[in-house]
Every structure is written in structure tokens, then in C-alpha cells.
Amino acid sequence: MNTDHKLLDDESLGLIDWLLHVQSTDPDRVLASGILDSEYVQITASELVAKSLKLASGLLSIGVSPGSTLGLWIPNRIEWLITQFACSSLGVSIMGINTRYRSHEIAHLFKTVPLSVIILPNNFLSIDFLGTLGDAINEVEFSTNLFIRPSLVFVGEVPEDAISISNQAFSFGQLLDHASHNPTQRYGNSLSNLFTTSGSTSAPKVAGHNQHSIVRHSFAGAKALEVVPGDCILAVLPLCGVFGFNSVFALLFGGGRAALVETFDAAHAAKQLVELSITHVVGGDEMLGAIFNEVDSTEKLPALRRGGIANFAGRSKEIVVMANERWDTIISGVYGSSELFALSAIWPLSASVDVRGLGGGIVVDAGIEVRIADIDTDEPTPDGAPGELQFRGYNVIGEYLNNPKSTLAAFSKDGWFKTGDLGYIGHNGFVYQCRAREALRLRGFLVEPAEIEEFILLDPAIDEVHVVGLDTEDGTKAFAFVRTVQNQKLDEKQMMAHTKKHLASYKVPERIIQVNEFPTTTGTNGTKVRFEELRNIAKSL
Secondary structure, three states, rough: HHHHHHHOOOOOHHHHHHHHHHHHHHOEEEEEEEEEEEEEEEEHHHHHHHHHHHHHHHHOOOOOOOOEEEEEOOOOOHHHHHHHHHHHHHHEEEOOOOOOOOOOHHHHHHHOOOOEEEEEEOOOOOOOOHHHHHHHHHHHHHHHOOOOEEEEEEOOOHHHHHHHHOOEEEHHHHOOOOOOOOOOOOOOOOOOEEOOOOOOOOOOEEEEEEEHHHHHHHHHHHHHOOOOOOOEEEOOOOOHHHHHHHHHHHHHHHOEEEEEOOOOOOOHHHHHHHHOOOEEEEEEHHHHHHHHHHHOOOOOOOOEEEEEEOOOOHHHHHHHHHHHHHOOEOOOOOEEEEEEEEEEEEEEOOOOOOHOOOEEEEEEOOEEEOOOOOOOOOOOOOOOOOEEEEEEEEEEOOOOOOHHHHHHHHHHOOEEEEEEEEEEEEEEEEEEEEHHHHHHEEEEEEOOHHHHHHHHOOOOOOOEEEEEEEEEEEEEEEEEEEHHHHOOOOOOHHHHHHHHHHHOHOOOOOOOEEEOOOEEEEEOOEEEEOOHHHHHHHHHH
């Protein structure tokens, strides 16, 4: 639908305007499948418009107003999309909340972003949402008298004790039982979706993007992923995270649909690849690897055509090759963040398999600029030299919400966003190497951990390896942690001797330590290794 792109000409147009346009041109188009009110359904453009505008009226009736923020604390369900477009029509922003969050994390969000209402499940995976929320509210009220308790909207029945947490409690169905809202104002420039940062070095920060930026980026993502009408993405990543959100909206804006998945199960996801004729997948390397490993080696996946992968566990190259050899599926490394949007860059179809296994890529829109700068001075580095990846463009946040100190530190004096990631210009795009804090200064040489990891992985007995640095009185020392195939016993002395023979002396790790499993954390964008825990283990040796 080429006429969709006319929506980019008017920056006042937002997400609801796109949906209304789809309804007017193709009302019976299926946009998503998934759980709605405990039943598996498919929802068309006309149905999504009708439910979204009814919910908008319902939200107005309980006091939600333009400029306020709604907390959306539910898994990937049809209600998520209904709420998204309802809020778009009202100029209300959405704070996506990970269902894995517990009381302290919820309390931190309350202290950062005032929430007028929270939508949450009555029942999901036996999680005590109401009890968790009560503990979070108690924590906040202990530290301030200014906190106003949000209204609660339950997907499902309203629990009897909900009134003890909030003065107002409703069911999602109650709010849908209203006459349709008539959107008369356009909110393309209004704040739309708020995403939390990883919080790996400090408390999570909140990054917000406006509606029109999401519209523009969704069209750009659709083009980069070569989406055509009828395509379908397996939406396993939570919509509350930027990776899952941007991927789903890229498929929708390209004419495709989303198969929403509430909980991740690798075996079930593998079956869905076949049963739902999935054309697109995105995710971290651990997640995609787990799914692909569940597909029978003789199974054909003729529909699976394209995907994006983030190198969270060092397995991207392996998985890119696997998909290419088994099904001719083109999986490409991507780059993005909460502050920049996911899918800000991706390697194209024409890139070699080796290049597609790298993080980074080619920016997906001419309105996104990237440069490589000296991490201390912010001056551009010489051509080809590594440095910090810095961005500016429509995809970059203007600020961290209610956090002026972090906002000031995040931008260079000439207005570029400082990612804290190291990379270099190459392969007609840019290559992401690692987080700056993960780069190692070994005997005066700047070493990317992957240089050591890739050598150790040449040993067929090694299944996975991660290298961390530890500051000592004698300078930074590298420590390699490895997991062996079938947990066979590691001969550290022999491996150290082999490494000393074949690697530059300054790259040789202090120790090569065997672990049965790596410590990980699962967030909105996938599963990542907890490097700080590995450093703590190294300290104890």
C-alpha cells in the first residue's frame, strides 16, 4: 500500500491515523492473532479500530486524559494492541512493564513516571500481580507523601481485594462497553511509548518516543526486513521492550501480521514456524538458537524468509549460518536500543553470511545518522578507526524522562547521542564490537573480548565462551569462562599452553575457567549473560 507512505508527510499524524487508513483501504485485513479475553482469535483492521475506540471512551470515563501515562503490564495479547491504538487516539503515553518485574522495579517506575492507570492480568503464570503491586506502592508511599495511587484495569475478572490497592478497579471488558470515541485531534508529536533501559550499570532509565517517530520507523523497518503483504512475524519478544515492539510494528506497517506469543517455549515456537507459515523472526541468539534447535533436521521451512538477530550470548554467527544452510533463510545482525529504537540498522540481503553474523548494519532510514567518535573527546575518529558509536536523527530520544543528569551525560556538546558502544565503519555500514565498559585495556592494547573468544571457540570441545576483564594492581587481566560440549572436563593447563602458543601474549587470559552454565538474566529484549557475576567469580579465585 504505497499510499501509506503519505502518512509520513504530516508529522501530526500518529498511530491511530495509520490504523484508520488501513481500515478504510482494507478493513478485513488480519493484523494479528493471539489471545483476547482468554480465547485465541484473529483480529482484523476494522475490529481493532472498533475495540480501540471503545476502549478510548472507557479510559476517558475513568479519568484518563491527554498527556497522562498508562502502565501496560500484560503479556503479548490482543489487548496490548487495542490499548496501544486507544492511547494513540487520546494522546496518552504507554509505559510497557515487563511481566517479570517485581515490587522494587515497579516502585522505581512509579518514582520515575506518574502512572494514572495500570492494565494488568487477573491471572497469568500464577504470578501475584496484585500482591507485587501492593508491595511496590508501600515502598513508594514510605518514601513520599506525593504519590497518587493509579486506577487498575484487569484483563479478566476484578479480584475482590483490588479495592485495597486502588480506589478504582475495573475490568478490561467494562471499559470496552462504551460508545466509540471520535478522535478529533491528532497526536503525532505527542509522547507515545516509554521503554526502560537495561539498567545493567545503574537503575533503569526511561526512554520515550513520539507517535510520528514510531510511524516513520515502522515503515523503515518494514522496508529493511523486506516485508510484503501477507507476511507474518512470530512475536515472541515482549511488546513492552523495544526489540519486540519495533519488530511487530515493522511487519504491520509493511502489510503483514503478528502471531502474538504470551510465553516463550522453544518447542512450541518451532511448531508455530510451520503451522502459522511464519516468514519473519527476530530475537537474541539464545532465543533463536533454542527455537531452531527444536526444528527437526529434515523439516522444511519454506515460508521462513527473513530475520534479525542480536548477539547477546556470542552465538549469532553460528545461528546465521544454520538458518542459511538449512532453509535458505536470511538472518542478519541488527543494532538498536531503547534510546534509538531497535532495528535502527540491519545488514541487507546482499551481505555475506560472515558479515550478517556481526552486530551493526546499514541504517534503515536516511534520517538516521551515525558516526564513530573518540570515547573521551567526542571528536570523530580517523576513517576505519574504532571508537564510540554516536547517533542523531528522528529515532533518538530527546531526554530520559525525569532524569536531567543522565540526559546531560548522554549527549555530546554538538548534539550526538553517546551509546557507550564501541564500533567502526565497515562493510558499507558500521560494525558493533562491544560495550565500551567490556573492552579490555591489556598491557596498553585495546582488545575486544571477542578476539579472545573466537580463538578459544576454535576448540571443538568448547560450546560457549565469554571473556571479562578484572582490574588488579598490575592492570586489567582477562579471564575466560567456558562451557564445554556435554560438560566434558576441561584441561585448563593444556588449553592455556595452546592459547599462549597461538595468541599475542597480551591477549592470553589469566585463567580459563569451566562453568556448567552461564549466569543469565532475561529482560524485555531477550536473555543476556550477566558479566558482572562472572567478574565476581574471577575476583574470588
